[in-house]
Amino acid sequence: MSYVLQTHRLSKRYGNKLAVENINMNIRQGDIYGFLGQNGAGKTTTLRMIMGLIRPTAGEIDWFGSSSTAGRNETMARIGGIIEYPGFYLNLSAADNLEVHRRLMGMGNKESIDEVLASVGLLGARNQRVKEYSLGMKQRLGIARSLLHHPEFLVLDEPTNGLDPAGIKEVRQLFLDLARQRGITFLISSHLLGEIEQLATRVGIVHGGRLLEEVDYEVLQRKSRRYLEIRVGDDKRAAYILEQRLGVSDYLVAAPGVLRLYEMLDEPSKVNRTLTGEGIAVEEIKRAGDSLEDYFLKLTGGDPLV
Numbered sequence: 001m002s003y004v005l006q007t008h009r010l011s012k013r014y015g016n017k018l019a020v021e022n023i024n025m026n027i028r029q030g031d032i033y034g035f036l037g038q039n040g041a042g043k044t045t046t047l048r049m050i051m052g053l054i055r056p057t058a059g060e061i062d063w064f065g066s067s068s069t070a071g072r073n074e075t076m077a078r079i080g081g082i083i084e085y086p087g088f089y090l091n092l093s094a095a096d097n098l099e100v101h102r103r104l105m106g107m108g109n110k111e112s113i114d115e116v117l118a119s120v121g122l123l124g125a126r127n128q129r130v131k132e133y134s135l136g137m138k139q140r141l142g143i144a145r146s147l148l149h150h151p152e153f154l155v156l157d158e159p160t161n162g163l164d165p166a167g168i169k170e171v172r173q174l175f176l177d178l179a180r181q182r183g184i185t186f187l188i189s190s191h192l193l194g195e196i197e198q199l200a201t202r203v204g205i206v207h208g209g210r211l212l213e214e215v216d217y218e219v220l221q222r223k224s225r226r227y228l229e230i231r232v233g234d235d236k237r238a239a240y241i242l243e244q245r246l247g248v249s250d251y252l253v254a255a256p257g258v259l260r261l262y263e264m265l266d267e268p269s270k271v272n273r274t275l276t277g278e279g280i281a282v283e284e285i286k287r288a289g290d291s292l293e294d295y296f297l298k299l300t301g302g303d304p305l306v
């Protein structure tokens with residue numbers, strides 16, 4: 001397993017308040033890691049420590065495998081990010097803004113500017129002043145700037161904050177493209193479950209400064225799936241009938257006489273009719289299980305995410 005980033009008991013104290021407490025995060029190469037938590041959970045504080053903007057009170061950060069002995073500059077050259085708001089010279093064009101940044105940081109060549117603008121879909125607007133950019137365009141320009149030095153890992157703090165649904169969709173697609181086409185690993189924070197749902201391959205849930213759970217997205221989905229719970233006399237025959245008559249395959253026998261059917265959630269009466277029509281005694285049929293949202297609610301002790 002090749003890790004891009006691991007934190008060990010990472011903590012930050014402000015006065016007598018622990019903003020971040022013993023966070024152990026494991027981000028693998030190729031992950032789109034969704035760092036999910038409500039306002040004040042500790043997302044920005046964690047990302048700022050990771051980016052070296054503030055010093056942890058305790059704990060360690062390992063980059064690119066714990067055996068790495070690379071120095072800080074070498075590591076920073078492989079990562080990029082936007083924490084909080086990206087600032088631009090509003091009276092300069094997008095391309096000029098990137099050129100200023102490129103020279104300031106002493107990196108890349110002039111051609112890389114159009115290359116990164118193209119990769120975020122802003123090549124056509126390269127000469128437009130940033131003043132005239134929409135929020136979504138500015139957000140994409142910020143991402144373009146963070147790509148200038150060809151990082152392998154991008155850290156983005158709530159990158160879709162303030163965007164409208166179309167802008168959110170655009171930026172999400174951009175992340176997916178960058179992940180697929182360039183193999184960039186992402187750490188993206190958000191307080192929106194729906195957003196993480198559509199993007200992340202791995203999810204870390206932070207609450208009250210602690211990482212409550214870190215899990216691959218598929219595992220999370222399975223944990224939180226809804227199903228029809230069907231209580232019958234003969235589970236084997238019932239399962240056979242469901243397969244034959246309704247063509248279902250996604251089910252399991254949870255206990256003797258108890259089937260969990262992960263399909264046909266909207267058609268319990270059809271399931272019931274089919275089974276009783278074949279002489280199966282259906283004692284009970286009901287929807288059960290958690291939605292992803294219920295699952296998070298339980299995890300965070302009932303506090304809604306948003």
Ligand SMILES: Nc1ncnc2c1ncn2[C@@H]1O[C@H](COP(=O)(O)OP(=O)(O)OP(=O)(O)O)[C@@H](O)[C@H]1O
Nearest residue numbers: 014018019037038039040041042043044045046191
């Ligand atoms: N510089 C600071 N001084 C004192 N307390 C701070 C400081 N920065 C953050 N905190 C506190 O630490 C906790 C975590 O804040 P943080 O900004 O990391 O949360 P967040 O998850 O990014 O929230 P949001 O969704 O609102 O951006 C909060 O209680 C906050 O008040």
Ligand SMILES: [Mg+2]
Nearest residue numbers: 043044045157
């Ligand atoms: Mg924040």
